[in-house]
Amino acid sequence: MGRPCSDGSERPLAACRESAYMFRQFREEVETALSAALSSLDLPTDDLGVEEPPEDVPATLASSVAFRLAGVVGAAPPKVAADIAEEISVEGYDYLAAVDTQGPYVNFHVTDAYYDDTLDSAAADTEFGRLPSTGDSVVVEHTSANPTGPVHVGRTRNPVIGDAVANLLDFAGNDVDRHYYVNDAGRQMAVFTWAYETFDEEDLDSEPARDRIEYDLVRYYQKGNTYLEEADAADAEAAEEEITAILQGIEAGDEETYARVEEVVDQVLGGMRECLARLPAEFDEFVKETRFMFDGSTRDLADRLKETEYAVYEEDAWQLELDDYGFEKNLVFLRSDDTSLYTTRDLAHHEWKFDNYDRAVTVLGEDHKLQAGQLRAALDILGNDVDKLENVIYSWVNLPGGETMSTRKGTGVMLDDLLDESVSRARDEVEKRLEGRVRDDDLDEDDIDRIARQVGIGAVRYDIVSKQPTKTITFEWDQALNFEAQSAPYIQYVHARCCGIVDEAANAGLDATDVDPSVLTTEAERDLIRTIARFPAVVEAAADDLEPHAVATYARELAEVFNTFYRECPVLDADEDVGAARLALVKAARNAVANALAIVGVEAPESM
RNA sequence: GGGCGCGUAGCUCAGUUGGACAGAGCGUCGGACUUCUAAUCCGACGGCCGCGGGUUCGAAUCCCGUCGCGCUCGCCA
Structure with a gap:
């Protein structure tokens, strides 16, 4: 071509x-x-x-x-x-x-050449499925949770989907950066900073739930919120004055105030970052919103908005009339005290993205949908090409009782606990299977640790990433931690099986470099090769639609087809030419499975 | 109340720009390990695709209505 x-x-x-x-x-x-x-x-x-x-x-x-x-x-x-x-x-x-x-x-x-070329290239190319460079730079912003405390399961869709979207766009040939936008100038952080400075360890009602910094500090945040709700009017008002002073200090670019807030922000964020790294979800950059205040871009942006025909000055505040964009309510972009709002800063943030990237993808919860629409409208008014901005919206994760998760109230399941539980259950499975194990590869303690971690965390990720983001999920332990078919371990097992066969073949001196695919005549073999051949098109379609769950579905289908093949078509015991062709097919399957798993963010174990 | 999203097997979910009889897994029932790893495979049972209209040769998919659930409608983020 x-x-x-x-x-x-x-x-x-x-x-x-x-x-x-x-x-x-x-x-x-x-x-x-x-x-x-x-x-x-x-x-x-x-x-x-x-x-x-x-x-x-x-x-x-x-x-x-x-x-x-x-x-x-x-x-x-x-x-x-x-x-x-x-x-x-x-x-x-x-x-x-x-x-x-x-x-x-x-x-x-x-033609036969179709099978021939698929087998040749997929078997030899560990990057099989990667698409040619588009030349586009893309920033994927995801998670961006306010640094108020431990990451809970209610928000876990964001890093899981976000990381997968970033992987997918990368694999589809884009140059991808992953950003976490840090709201360090909002009221929540001002409340946190005030509470952190006001209360002492002995004022707190509980011990940290876990030995990590954000579990320690969140108690101050919760204490502060409780105090604001329960204190008498005069005390609460005095506290509010301190909080307002912090907000205004930041707005004025006061370095001392900034330093006080960042002391809290950086510590809490550091802990959250450790938690997210377990998934793993890692970032190229943590972009703080204060950056767009201190460099003057938020102020400039507000000035430019004032000049547009959509701007009105009502009730002492600058607002944008967005009726033309289908929004009944005005969007306030400067308060009556002339300070900026979250969205105002986010507008400056997005213009910065447009300056530095060809495309900007944001992964956000459906509760931010309206705000995202207003943001897009305002960016359009300012003359930006808003086609460069795409959103992936996900719905909430509920607990079985219909209970919601809240950091402020301290309700919900923490991501750390979910991952610990999953790894622990995975370890039980590994140990249970150790006794009846056929393969004599002597797994040691480190292997058991590794497998438990890969399987446990993989199961959680796959459970989340395999579902359409728009659907509401009810989180249930047994459902998420089911290690059988249609789960990460099922697919990971296929990868391990492929690796096992490739190892054995190498020991037996079986060579798969120059094979004749026409000897692959069974339905199982042809199904497998056809499925492998589709992989690049799956990547392409999934990337076009920003739908990593399509890759998750594909990975499961491929695993099913492989398992049927595995049952019916021995590799090592076959005639030499058939065995060689099947070995090439196994290598091709391994590469496709490995890369599909890599996209959805699930590790591919070489043994398990 | 307005806007947006969701409603597919008992449960959890797939289902490509409308296309070949609506597919998986879990669960239930029945089979398959002296075998390259049984975290597997094979089979059975299970559906007014929320409901009612419409467009079309053809609708789970598009349109209208309706019911149920969720999110949202602050000088919060």
């Missing part, structure tokens, strides 16, 4: 990521051939209806175009399909071998 190698890399065999193109090239060939046939029949080519047929249909792609053209032609769809199929020429294509029909459907079949 001759797509240029835009990243200039020189990877062995898979030059220019050709490996990524088998299915996609075939799809293009089908579209080209079908278009040509329709044109020569004087039929419209605007909707080719190319799709993947159901599993029991032997074709790799199909078209339903005959349905739509039946009226135009004045014949029944099966007749139209037959005529079209007759007109299609498969001359000169690498992967398009034959065309036939099944009722009203036109079916397209692949």
Whole structure:
């Protein structure tokens, strides 16, 4: 197909990521051939209806175009399909071998070269599935939880989805940065700072739930909030004055006030960061909103907003009328005391993103949806290209009793506890299986630790990332920590099995470098190779739609197909040429599974 | 009340721009380990795709209505 190698890399065999193109090239060939046939029949080519047929249909792609053209032609769809199929020429294509029909459907079949090339490149390329560079730089902002205390499960979708979206965009050929936006100038942090400075250890009602800094400090935050609710009016008002003083100090760029707040922010954030690293969700940059106050960009932005036709000055505050954008309520961007609001700073933050990146993706909870819409509108008013900004919105995670999770109230399941529990259950499983273990690879204590961690954390991540973000999740331990089919361990097990076979084959001196895929004739083998071939197209579609859960679904399908293959097709005990081809297939499966897992953020164990 | 999202098997969820009989897993029942790792495989049972209309050759998918659940509508974030 001759797509240029835009990243200039020189990877062995898979030059220019050709490996990524088998299915996609075939799809293009089908579209080209079908278009040509329709044109020569004087039929419209605007909707080719190319799709993947159901599993029991032997074709790799199909078209339903005959349905739509039946009226135009004045014949029944099966007749139209037959005529079209007759007109299609498969001359000169690498992967398009034959065309036939099944009722009203036109079916397209692949050449041996399709399987050949898929097997060759997927088996040899540990980066199989990675797409060529788009040349785009993308910032993925996710999590961005206020540094008020330990991360709880209610917000765990954000780092899990966010990290997967970042991985996915990276794998789809983008240059990705991961950002955590830190709200260090808001009221919450002012309350926290005041509480931290006001109360002493002996004022607190409880011991830290865990030996890490944010579990210690959150008690001050909770104490402060309780005090503000329960203290008598005069005391509460005095506290409010101190809190306001902190906010105004930050707004004025007072360095001493800033230092007081950051002492709290940096400590709490440091602890949260350790927790998130367990997932792992790590960041290239923690971007503090105070940065956009101190550099003057928030002030400049507010001044520019004032100049727009949407700006009004009502009730002593500067506001934006967003009726044209479908928002009834005005968006206040400067308070009556002339201080900025969260959204004002976030606007400056986003213009900074636009200055530095080609695209900006934000992962946020549905409770921020309205704010995100207003943000987009305001950015548009300021003349930004808001198409560069995309959001991934996720719904809440509830506890079984319908209870909500709140840091302020101290309710909810902490992410640390969830991960500990999961790793602990995984360890029980590992130890339980140790006795009946067939494989004699002598797992030591370190292996058991490793497997328990990979499986336990993988199970939690997969449970979250495999579901559509828009759906509400009710969190249930047994559901999340089920280690059987349709879970991370099920898929991880496939990877471990592949690695096991590859190891054994190496010991036996079996070579898979120059294989003949035509000996792979069973349904199980062909299913597996077809599934592997789809992987790059899955990555492409998932990245286009910012839907990492599609990769999670694919990984599960691939694992299922592999397990059937595994049962039916021995590698080491087969005839030499069959064994070699199957070994190549195992290597290809291993690479595809490993990379699918990498995208969703689940570790791929080499043994378990 | 207005806006947005969700409603698919008993439970948890897939289902590509509308397309070939709506698919998995868990659970239930029944089979398969002297075998490259059984965290596996094979089979059975299980559906007015919330409900009612509409568009279409064709609707889980698009449109309208309706019911239920969630989020949201601050000079909070």
